[in-house]
Amino acid sequence: MRFARYLLALLLAGTAAQALAVPDGRALYQLHCSACHQFEGAGGIGLPLAKKKLDETSEEYLFKSIRYGRPGRVMPAYREMSDAQVHAIVRFMRERTGSVAREYDPAPLSGDLEHGAALYEEHCEKCHGDEGTGEGKGTGVTLSRERSFLVMPSSVANSGFLDSVTDQQMHHIISVGREESDMPGYTKKGLSEEDINALVAYVRKLGTEAGGPTPIDPEEPLSHVTESSEDFETTLANVKAALVGANFRNFPDRFLEQGLIDEFSVNQRQVAVRFCNFSELYGMLSIEPRLGVVLPCRVTVMERADGQVILVTPNLKVVSRWFNNDELVELWEAMEETFQEIIEEATL
Amino acid sequence: MLRALIMAALLLVAGNGLADEMLMARLNMKADLAVEYLKTAVEEHGYSVAHIQLCDGGMKDFGYKSDTYRVVFFGKVDEVRWISETHPEFVAYVPLKMAVVAEKDEAVLSIVNPQTFNQYYRGDEQMRIQFARWYNDIRSIIADMHRAAGQKQLAMELIQ
Numbered sequence: 001m002r003f004a005r006y007l008l009a010l011l012l013a014g015t016a017a018q019a020l021a022v023p024d025g026r027a028l029y030q031l032h033c034s035a036c037h038q039f040e041g042a043g044g045i046g047l048p049l050a051k052k053k054l055d056e057t058s059e060e061y062l063f064k065s066i067r068y069g070r071p072g073r074v075m076p077a078y079r080e081m082s083d084a085q086v087h088a089i090v091r092f093m094r095e096r097t098g099s100v101a102r103e104y105d106p107a108p109l110s111g112d113l114e115h116g117a118a119l120y121e122e123h124c125e126k127c128h129g130d131e132g133t134g135e136g137k138g139t140g141v142t143l144s145r146e147r148s149f150l151v152m153p154s155s156v157a158n159s160g161f162l163d164s165v166t167d168q169q170m171h172h173i174i175s176v177g178r179e180e181s182d183m184p185g186y187t188k189k190g191l192s193e194e195d196i197n198a199l200v201a202y203v204r205k206l207g208t209e210a211g212g213p214t215p216i217d218p219e220e221p222l223s224h225v226t227e228s229s230e231d232f233e234t235t236l237a238n239v240k241a242a243l244v245g246a247n248f249r250n251f252p253d254r255f256l257e258q259g260l261i262d263e264f265s266v267n268q269r270q271v272a273v274r275f276c277n278f279s280e281l282y283g284m285l286s287i288e289p290r291l292g293v294v295l296p297c298r299v300t301v302m303e304r305a306d307g308q309v310i311l312v313t314p315n316l317k318v319v320s321r322w323f324n325n326d327e328l329v330e331l332w333e334a335m336e337e338t339f340q341e342i343i344e345e346a347t348l
Numbered sequence: 349m350l351r352a353l354i355m356a357a358l359l360l361v362a363g364n365g366l367a368d369e370m371l372m373a374r375l376n377m378k379a380d381l382a383v384e385y386l387k388t389a390v391e392e393h394g395y396s397v398a399h400i401q402l403c404d405g406g407m408k409d410f411g412y413k414s415d416t417y418r419v420v421f422f423g424k425v426d427e428v429r430w431i432s433e434t435h436p437e438f439v440a441y442v443p444l445k446m447a448v449v450a451e452k453d454e455a456v457l458s459i460v461n462p463q464t465f466n467q468y469y470r471g472d473e474q475m476r477i478q479f480a481r482w483y484n485d486i487r488s489i490i491a492d493m494h495r496a497a498g499q500k501q502l503a504m505e506l507i508q
Binding site: 030034035036038039044045076221222223225254256257258259260261267270285289290291292293294295296298300302304305310312313314321322323324 | 401468
């Protein structure tokens with residue numbers, strides 16, 4: 001009892017001390033940002049955070065970008081971080097790059113939408129897509145993967161971007177371009193102030209039209225458990241046959257406990273049937289390089305203590321949402337249907 | 349009462365910092381070496397490495413530059429048995445898996461944040477404690493990896 005009280009006091013004291021500490025921007029950056037943006041901000045899974053780019057951005061833009069993230073585009077929203085922590089990260093990014101914030105007038109710009117649409121189609125659509133959702137697959141730069149762009153063009157219709165950027169900052173970026181990502185400056189290319197205002201207005205309009213995956217039903221289960229009317233061996237064989245029928249390649253089976261205990265003690269009535277379609281897999285990895293954390297696809301066949309055989313599969317609709325990647329959500333919603341068909345075929 | 353308070357405190361500590369569904373870390377070491385360190389760190393935390401999945405066979409044929417993509421499966425047999433008996437729906441997510449991907453001379457680690465599962469077990473204290481333990485162990489394993497890569501400051505931040 002006394003030990004438990006001591007433990008509780010220790011835990012609470014630790015938490016209180018942490019809450020009082022001045023946020024360390026460098027440590028926070030390394031902890032939350034460097035996995036995607038790299039230590040030096042060179043980019044990887046995330047976009048580069050180079051001096052030139054930061055010189056063109058306001059403090060508010062960086063703060064809000066961290067706070068709101070980019071919904072559906074991998075970067076999470078750090079809503080639970082304190083203001084002080086977010087400011088510390090921004091401060092660290094400034095110190096590391098020696099960049100100076102550029103402040104923008106927050107007043108909105110107005111422009112001719114029809115003219116903006118025509119200009120967008122002519123100058124922007126090729127890279128940013130007709131709906132402003134960015135062209136190409138995934139985000140970030142091409143470190144591990146071959147990609148058609150040096151830096152994946154941003155989704156300008158993304159709510160996280162539009163909630164972070166002011167019209168004046170967008171105007172400035174279009175005007176001077178982004179040298180590090182091959183985006184040309186459009187003032188040099190002959191666009192007038194009015195032209196750029198029209199483009200800004202049109203991009204805002206794209207934002208209001210931007211869709212996204214349907215929000216997931218909160219009642220959606222984490223996984224599916226299906227009872228089989230057949231015995232263990234028959235069910236196992238049926239699952240494998242159904243997978244081959246659906247063009248998947250089966251990997252060698254593994255017992256659920258295999259590798260966790262000696263081979264004589266393993267429960268052999270719990271088998272993970274693992275499978276893959278390599279062509280689809282590599283396509284998906286190009287969209288979401290972290291996919292390995294939920295691979296390979298598998299159906300777990302288990303015989304319970306009462307003899308009932310069950311099949312357990314992850315709910316891909318739920319799993320796909322963990323990556324904050326709309327492209328993956330679309331693909332995996334289709335894959336979920338395939339999974340359900342396989343289970344149906346194996347159990348009917 | 350005291351038990352509930354201790355659990356609340358544990359969850360409070362576990363909930364600090366990362367709110368993401370994915371836990372990620374970048375290490376100043378090559379991916380092959382990172383896999384070796386990860387195996388050691390996992391075992392030092394009382395887990396067994398069930399197996400290591402090679403995901404990079406043929407990746408270059410599909411246009412990838414990275415030559416290393418491994419998934420390390422790890423777990424504790426007692427936990428897996430308890431889950432398969434009491435929460436069979438959760439066997440789809442055990443053993444735990446951590447992906448190790450090469451990015452030039454660095455390695456990027458990714459793993460699903462066990463706290464992500466809390467929302468499906470709101471009234472299940474035992475599962476929530478299990479997720480909190482996994483979360484704390486994963487943070488500690490990643491801290492060990494940072495230490496091994498010479499990133500001491502990060503290791504300190506993670507174990508605070």
